[in-house]
Amino acid sequence: MRTVEVKGLVWQSLQAATVITAVPSAFLFNLFLDRFVTGLTMGAVKT
Secondary structure, X not given: OOOOEEOXXXXXXXXXXXXXXXXXXXXXXXXXXXXXXXXXXXXXXXX
């Protein structure tokens, strides 16, 4: 595999770090999506 480097930035490492950061965040968001929506709607409705 050839390493692509532009202005000292190794793109493969940057892409790997992005995926490692984004996948758990997306998983947790989907896991707690119902709670997020419930909280948003409860905060928007006056009682």
